[in-house]
Amino acid sequence: MKEKINLLPETKPTPSRFRNTIGKYIIKRNSSCISCGKCAALCPHGVHIKPDNHIAPFRPVEHKCIGFDCKDTDHYCIDHCPEEALTLKENPLLETMGDYRWTPEMLLGHFAMAETGSAPHVDLEYNLGNSGGGFDKMRFKKPDAGLAIDLSDEDMDTSIDLNKTGDGRPEKTISIPCYGGGMSYGSTALSVIVGRARAAKRLNSLTCTGEGGYPPEFLPYKDHVITQVATGLFGVREETIQNCPVMEFKYAQGAKPGLGGHLLGEKVTEAVAKMRETVVGRPLFSPFPFHSVYSVEDHKKHVDWMKEINHKVLCSVKVSTPTDVDMVAVGAYYAGAHIIHIDGSYGGTGAAPDIAKKNIAMPIEYAIPKVHRFLKEEGARDKITLIASGGIRNAMDVAKAIALGADGCVIGTADLVAVECVRCGNCESGRGCARGIATTDPELGYMIDEAYVEQRLVNMYMAWRKQWCSLLRSFGMKSIRELRGRSDLLIHLDYLDEEERKQYQPAPGYKMVL
Amino acid sequence: MPQKYTIHTKPAPPKFYPVGKYATIEFRENCAGSCKECVKKKCVYDIFKKNYLHMSQMEEPEYLYTCNSCFRCIQECTKGIFSRVINPEYRGIGDEYYTPDVINRTWYQAHTGSIPVSGAGYRGPFAGKGFDSMWTDMSEIVRPTRDGIHGREYINTCIELSRRPERLAFHEDGSLAVAVGPILEIPLPILFEKPKFGVLSQKVLVSMLQAAQTIGTKMFMDADDIDETLESFGTVIIPNVKKDNFHKFADLLKRSDMVEIDYEPGIEHVLEKLKAINGNLAISVGLPLSAALNYAEIGVELSKTVMDTLHVKADYNGREFNSQNPRFIKDMLRDIHIAMVKAGTRRQINILASGGVSMAEHVNKTIICGADGVVIDRPLLLAMECRLCNRCRNELSCPVKLGDIDPEYGSNRIINLMGAWRNQMLEMLGAMGMREARRLRGEVGRSMWFEDLEKESFAPIFGERKISLDVG
Numbered sequence: 001m002k003e004k005i006n007l008l009p010e011t012k013p014t015p016s017r018f019r020n021t022i023g024k025y026i027i028k029r030n031s032s033c034i035s036c037g038k039c040a041a042l043c044p045h046g047v048h049i050k051p052d053n054h055i056a057p058f059r060p061v062e063h064k065c066i067g068f069d070c071k072d073t074d075h076y077c078i079d080h081c082p083e084e085a086l087t088l089k090e091n092p093l094l095e096t097m098g099d100y101r102w103t104p105e106m107l108l109g110h111f112a113m114a115e116t117g118s119a120p121h122v123d124l125e126y127n128l129g130n131s132g133g134g135f136d137k138m139r140f141k142k143p144d145a146g147l148a149i150d151l152s153d154e155d156m157d158t159s160i161d162l163n164k165t166g167d168g169r170p171e172k173t174i175s176i177p178c179y180g181g182g183m184s185y186g187s188t189a190l191s192v193i194v195g196r197a198r199a200a201k202r203l204n205s206l207t208c209t210g211e212g213g214y215p216p217e218f219l220p221y222k223d224h225v226i227t228q229v230a231t232g233l234f235g236v237r238e239e240t241i242q243n244c245p246v247m248e249f250k251y252a253q254g255a256k257p258g259l260g261g262h263l264l265g266e267k268v269t270e271a272v273a274k275m276r277e278t279v280v281g282r283p284l285f286s287p288f289p290f291h292s293v294y295s296v297e298d299h300k301k302h303v304d305w306m307k308e309i310n311h312k313v314l315c316s317v318k319v320s321t322p323t324d325v326d327m328v329a330v331g332a333y334y335a336g337a338h339i340i341h342i343d344g345s346y347g348g349t350g351a352a353p354d355i356a357k358k359n360i361a362m363p364i365e366y367a368i369p370k371v372h373r374f375l376k377e378e379g380a381r382d383k384i385t386l387i388a389s390g391g392i393r394n395a396m397d398v399a400k401a402i403a404l405g406a407d408g409c410v411i412g413t414a415d416l417v418a419v420e421c422v423r424c425g426n427c428e429s430g431r432g433c434a435r436g437i438a439t440t441d442p443e444l445g446y447m448i449d450e451a452y453v454e455q456r457l458v459n460m461y462m463a464w465r466k467q468w469c470s471l472l473r474s475f476g477m478k479s480i481r482e483l484r485g486r487s488d489l490l491i492h493l494d495y496l497d498e499e500e501r502k503q504y505q506p507a508p509g510y511k512m513v514l
Numbered sequence: 515m516p517q518k519y520t521i522h523t524k525p526a527p528p529k530f531y532p533v534g535k536y537a538t539i540e541f542r543e544n545c546a547g548s549c550k551e552c553v554k555k556k557c558v559y560d561i562f563k564k565n566y567l568h569m570s571q572m573e574e575p576e577y578l579y580t581c582n583s584c585f586r587c588i589q590e591c592t593k594g595i596f597s598r599v600i601n602p603e604y605r606g607i608g609d610e611y612y613t614p615d616v617i618n619r620t621w622y623q624a625h626t627g628s629i630p631v632s633g634a635g636y637r638g639p640f641a642g643k644g645f646d647s648m649w650t651d652m653s654e655i656v657r658p659t660r661d662g663i664h665g666r667e668y669i670n671t672c673i674e675l676s677r678r679p680e681r682l683a684f685h686e687d688g689s690l691a692v693a694v695g696p697i698l699e700i701p702l703p704i705l706f707e708k709p710k711f712g713v714l715s716q717k718v719l720v721s722m723l724q725a726a727q728t729i730g731t732k733m734f735m736d737a738d739d740i741d742e743t744l745e746s747f748g749t750v751i752i753p754n755v756k757k758d759n760f761h762k763f764a765d766l767l768k769r770s771d772m773v774e775i776d777y778e779p780g781i782e783h784v785l786e787k788l789k790a791i792n793g794n795l796a797i798s799v800g801l802p803l804s805a806a807l808n809y810a811e812i813g814v815e816l817s818k819t820v821m822d823t824l825h826v827k828a829d830y831n832g833r834e835f836n837s838q839n840p841r842f843i844k845d846m847l848r849d850i851h852i853a854m855v856k857a858g859t860r861r862q863i864n865i866l867a868s869g870g871v872s873m874a875e876h877v878n879k880t881i882i883c884g885a886d887g888v889v890i891d892r893p894l895l896l897a898m899e900c901r902l903c904n905r906c907r908n909e910l911s912c913p914v915k916l917g918d919i920d921p922e923y924g925s926n927r928i929i930n931l932m933g934a935w936r937n938q939m940l941e942m943l944g945a946m947g948m949r950e951a952r953r954l955r956g957e958v959g960r961s962m963w964f965e966d967l968e969k970e971s972f973a974p975i976f977g978e979r980k981i982s983l984d985v986g
Contacts, residue, residue, distance in 0.1 A: 258945025427633025
């Protein structure tokens with residue numbers, strides 16, 4: 001009983017929520033401007049706007065400016081301004097944005113994709129970070145000439161199966177090789193998590209409740225919402241297991257392996273407390289580990305329990321990446337899981353000790369091939385879906401993870417970046433996120449509406465899909481399933497001779513101020 | 515049941531503005547003036563609240579230091595008058611090892627006594643030199659539980675500084691047949707050392723000693739520097755003596771429970787003489803990790819003497835002395851530890867390591883590499899608001915007037931830092947499933963190393979690595 005895969009959702013321009021957008025370049029118009037409107041007439045990118053009924057042009061829409069690449073064209077506003085009133089320079093603000101993993105250009109690139117549904121037209125490096133290792137040092141090999149096929153994006157297959165066991169439960173298929181990571185009611189604004197569910201429905205994918213209960217607003221999208229059962233069991237009820245197509249046991253989280261969660265008291269509002277059946281204003285700790293699981297047999301008992309409550313549910317097991325992650329994955333398989341979800345140490349979180357984020361457990365780039373190989377050796381690889389997360393930031397990270405051996409990925413941070421998270425890291429402090437994303441504050445929590453979140457996410461994933469389709473076509477593949485485990489298509493810059501290395505885009509390696 | 519060891523912290527706000535990372539720039543000439551949408555009024559963090567005060571008082575604006583980087587003022591101002599830059603002063607503090615970020619985090623911990631916690635994922639490079647090429651392991655399903663480690667369950671962070679007999683032997687009547695000396699133990703694997711430079715007034719030293727006394731640790735200090743005031747701290751101080759001058763301090767050593775003597779060839783005979791002065795004295799030998807010395811071999815030879823503790827010393831950044839291509843302390847420690855394990859002497863003695871321990875994570879990592887505990891100095895200065903600006907080295911004034919610090923305040927800040935460090939140790943130990951810091955010693959199985967992971971996961975895919983690993 002294979003499900004029918006939805007048609008691709010429509011992308012729509014969804015501009016920034018903020019008045020002043022951030023661009024790679026800044027254009028300033030000085031007082032010499034005579035409002036002749038020539039710049040507006042010239043610019044094909046919509047940087048300069050002067051409506052007919054306005055005397056003066058609007059402030060330049062800087063994030064649309066392609067910068068000095070425009071110099072060789074016939075519409076370079078700087079040279080064509082009769083009063084020389086315009087100046088162009090790289091935006092110094094970028095130095096204060098982002099970090100080694102999410103560089104400013106990666107952030108801006110994802111803002112642009114979420115706005116337009118296409119890759120940015122500005123020269124932004126949105127697929128490579130500056131971390132100096134892992135995905136940032138990997139590249140796809142140059143495909144042999146003649147391999148490329150001519151298929152439209154509509155005819156390409158980017159779907160993956162979530163049930164390979166053949167156990168009679170639904171053969172769930174999602175249309176993109178990604179689904180949304182757990183974000184709980186309490187840590188993230190309701191409009192954001194519901195917007196993610198709406199986007200998941202349109203993308204025929206999934207999103208996850210996180211460990212915060214199941215707000216009734218999810219019910220219209222219940223076929224696309226994973227119920228997470230984590231160590232605190234907050235908000236877990238029989239009906240929330242009965243609602244969901246997939247349930248997820250969260251044993252550990254990559255950003256804080258071995259530590260459990262912590263929701264600060266400020267975020268425990270009346271609604272959150274009610275949902276989690278706790279006390280308003282009191283901080284909530286998810287214990288670590290599951291106090292009822294100290295062996296794989298205990299784990300099987302949990303899986304069986306869920307399967308008994310919902311005869312159609314698929315079981316996912318989310319674990320972190322310790323040395324023995326391969327053994328853990330095989331254990332999960334033998335316990336009857338449909339999905340093993342490994343969450344690498346560089347993943348996102350609403351709050352975690354910095355020491356844990358940096359130091360505990362291994363990065364996902366190491367864990368994927370390790371688990372993939374071991375499952376193969378055990379003869380289990382084709383009977384379980386391997387999902388990777390924790391530091392998967394962009395479309396090419398997803399493709400590289402799949403080539404290393406994963407079936408698909410879980411995405412969290414990129415979803416938030418799509419709705420204009422700047423990764424300032426203050427999700428956990430005081431009232432929560434000042435940008436209205438990771439907050440339950442009565443004022444801040446309403447800065448975003450669900451429709452905006454839904455469309456920005458659809459746009460971003462459709463932009464990602466275009467990149468996957470283009471990559472697959474270049475290797476002569478029609479389906480992303482063909483890419484799984486094709487690590488022979490990848491190179492790592494540090495493993496190449498100098499001459500060979502020159503053929504590939506160098507890894508960004510500039511010093512950042514942290 | 516004995517009381518659990520806890521470091522009690524209490525907030526100690528900075529006396530001087532910490533050097534913040536961002537400087538908010540405001541192009542006031544473009545301000546609309548009477549805008550009802552003024553973003554300053556809407557700032558979620560209220561950082562502009564006292565904005566007007568600094569103008570009348572000619573002080574630096576507070577928001578230079580407290581911006582939380584949400585970008586809302588920049589993106590919402592109707593006239594777009596805000597921008598930001600990295601605070602130039604921030605770039606200037608510290609050095610390559612003690613980066614501005616490390617310094618800022620140390621200040622935060624010394625202020626609050628809390629573990630630095632933030633949202634979003636890790637922000638740094640994939641891996642790096644030194645300790646940044648190691649990750650610690652975790653276990654999905656083991657005890658101690660995380661909710662327990664700060665409550666009903668206990669992770670022991672004690673270490674010993676005295677020698678342990680190889681084995682116990684008994685007479686037929688059940689009495690001990692071997693001499694067992696007094697056990698010298700401290701409750702956390704961190705000791706202090708008087709820094710080699712900085713504003714080292716008596717108030718600064720008293721702050722350090724007072725903190726050491728409160729949390730139950732010890733501080734290494736040159737015997738020559740111990741005056742009457744400092745001597746009142748008694749056994750908190752581990753006097754440092756030399757082969758040539760130890761006899762000068764015989765009275766002091768009789769009152770001490772531990773002494774350190776600098777390594778020199780032929781030191782073995784002096785150790786016997788120190789024991790002769792005070793039979794209960796635990797003896798530490800300070801061994802510089804110099805490329806000119808075969809430190810692993812020396813360590814093994816010393817471990818066969820009456821030495822209790824070997825104190826190996828790298829430079830401030832954890833590197834080998836006297837080398838064009840210096841090794842990092844983690845690798846040097848591994849050599850020393852393994853050499854002693856092979857010689858069968860490791861269990862009898864203790865190893866302390868100093869140099870390169872600038873953050874809490876380095877304590878556990880140093881122990882994994884083979885040490886029993888660490889010795890720190892610079893973080894103590896940082897806790898007291900030092901900016902590592904090096905002005906004192908040029909005999910210029912200290913920007914935070916460190917020399918005049920109130921010892922109560924100074925020790926409070928150091929205690930806070932140690933409280934935060936210990937809690938971070940517990941988090942890591944808990945995640946690893948360890949109940950005791952002593953069991954972590956040399957336990958590389960509870961860690962993952964960059965070069966091993968690359969070999970295991972990437973070599974089967976990418977073949978031979980062509981860019982040599984620079985993880986030292």
